[in-house]
Amino acid sequence: MKHINFQDILLGVAIGDAFGAGIEFMDRDWIRNNVDFSRFVNARYRIPATANEPDIFTRNYTAWDYTDDTEMTLGVIHALLSHKEFTQDLLITYWTNEYLKGVKQKGYGRNGHGSMRWVYSGEKTIREVRDFQRNTNYPGNAPVMRAIPLGLVPENKINSFAIINANATHPHSKARVASILIARATYYLLVKQGTSAELILYCWEHVKGLDRETDFLLQDLNNLPGPEQLLEEQYQILCGPQPIQPPRFLPGIKGVPSDAMLTAGCILYILKYAQNTFDGLKLAINLGGDVDSVASVCTGILAGKYGLSTLPEFMIANVEGKAMIESLAADWETCFGM
Numbered sequence: 001m002k003h004i005n006f007q008d009i010l011l012g013v014a015i016g017d018a019f020g021a022g023i024e025f026m027d028r029d030w031i032r033n034n035v036d037f038s039r040f041v042n043a044r045y046r047i048p049a050t051a052n053e054p055d056i057f058t059r060n061y062t063a064w065d066y067t068d069d070t071e072m073t074l075g076v077i078h079a080l081l082s083h084k085e086f087t088q089d090l091l092i093t094y095w096t097n098e099y100l101k102g103v104k105q106k107g108y109g110r111n112g113h114g115s116m117r118w119v120y121s122g123e124k125t126i127r128e129v130r131d132f133q134r135n136t137n138y139p140g141n142a143p144v145m146r147a148i149p150l151g152l153v154p155e156n157k158i159n160s161f162a163i164i165n166a167n168a169t170h171p172h173s174k175a176r177v178a179s180i181l182i183a184r185a186t187y188y189l190l191v192k193q194g195t196s197a198e199l200i201l202y203c204w205e206h207v208k209g210l211d212r213e214t215d216f217l218l219q220d221l222n223n224l225p226g227p228e229q230l231l232e233e234q235y236q237i238l239c240g241p242q243p244i245q246p247p248r249f250l251p252g253i254k255g256v257p258s259d260a261m262l263t264a265g266c267i268l269y270i271l272k273y274a275q276n277t278f279d280g281l282k283l284a285i286n287l288g289g290d291v292d293s294v295a296s297v298c299t300g301i302l303a304g305k306y307g308l309s310t311l312p313e314f315m316i317a318n319v320e321g322k323a324m325i326e327s328l329a330a331d332w333e334t335c336f337g338m
Contacts, residue, residue, distance in 0.1 A: 004152070004190050004304060006333035007326050010073075012303025013148065013296050015311065015319045016281055017069040020292030025057075027243075028235075028254040028288025037282055037312065040064065048250070060108040064318045068116070069296040071098045072146040074325075076165065077332050080149060086161055088168040092119075092126055115140065116169060130171050138248060139172040141263035143179040145293045148300050150179070151186025152336050158183050159206065170260065173211045178264035180207050182297060185271055190304045199272050217265050226273045227283055238266050239289065255289020263293055270298045277302040278310035 022042040023031055035041050040063050047057040075095040084090055099120055102108075115132060118124035124132075133139045143166040150161045162179040166172070184203045188194040194202055200222040208215060220237045224230065235242055239256045248257035256266050266287055274280030280302040284295035299311075308316060319325075 004333075005307065006152075006304075006336075007329040008308050009148065009190075009300050009304040010077075010325050010329040010332070011308060011316070011319065011322070012277065013073050013300035014066045014070045014321065014325055015303075015308075015315050016284065016295035016297070016299030017292050018064050018066045018319050019281070019315060020285060020295035021061075021065065021067050022063060023285065024290055024292045025250045025253065026255070026288060026291075028286065031288050031291070032286060035285060037278075037285075039314070040318070048252075060106070064320050066320050067292060068142070069145040069293050070321075071095075071102065072142065073148060073296075073300075074098050074328065076146050076149045077328060080153065081331055081335055086157075086164055088164055091165065091168040096120070116142070126169070129169060130167075133170040133175065134172055136172070136247075138257075138259045138261065139170040139175040141178070141258050141260045141290065141293050143168075143170050143175045144182050144260050144263045144267070145296060147179045147182035148186050148297060149332070149336075150183035151188075152191065155187065155191075158187055166260075172260075174214060175260040177207045177211045177214045178260035180210075181264045181268060185268060186301055186304075189271065189301060196272050196274075200268050203268060211261070214261050214265075217261060218268075221265050221269050224269065227270075235287075238262070238269060239287065244289065250289065253289060255291070256287050256294060258290045258293070263290065266294050267297050267301075270294070271301060274298065274302055276310040277306045277308060278312070281311070 022040055023035060025047045026043050042063050044057045044061055072095050075098040079090050079094040115129045119126050119129055147162055147165055150158060150165060153161055159180050162183040163176050166175040166179040181203045184206045185199060188199055188202045200218055204218045224234055224237060240248060240262050242254045244251050244253055244257045248259055256262055270280050270283045274283055277299060280298040281295050284298045285291050287294060
């Protein structure tokens, strides 16, 4: 069995997240016209904000900061390393710990967090957040962004741990299935070392019948042509109606919304076709929309498969928290290395 490089995985998660954060919620066409991957692009000031919070996307943001995608992934790893019973409440504790570390280091919380912002600010309880996500038609994509570590636990625990991950904040069938899909994709490509062409079919076998709409999506995704042959109208399979329609976020732009099912689907599609780590990052960014989440997961998994050598040096050099990430990855590998 090939050695799994946990350090590359975790650095890939942070790099995809941090690079994507500068251009998240930009329209697909804008990205293709303005991002050539030779430098960091910060377009957060262009994201439409509300009158109540005009600086919500730029407040306390610095280029190359990672966001909640990496922060919550770190929290999952710390929860696993605690060797305590893996529960919803354990995850909430470790996600809160990671958030508070950011506050202590920076003086403020990181960008992102979706509905968990309400918990951290005291606006809502975690029970109220769960009720909100349980009753929506299309739950958010937080369970997707933090699911990679769950593909590297013993195989017989993958699905149950992925369900706990979703239920901690998003107790909805689509979120549970999406969490399983990412954990299974991680296991299939990095542990089982399966072929990318069969990835979607493998993952589908582990969730078939759990959510009817996701079943249809996975079938359609597996029949799509590769990215270079993709027609404009076929982006509706990947990303839903284009431009994004409310209540999905961010309405009015072309791209992938902050939606668990569609985010997971986009990730599987990219993992099927990406030729290397940098190729996957570029494919993720070029989708438009909530690209930091897609790029974080794709770059993390592909870095585990191919390494970091294809990524531009400026990405590796500038990502936030490199020393901390490398140290945690070493502990992670000690406990869960194959």
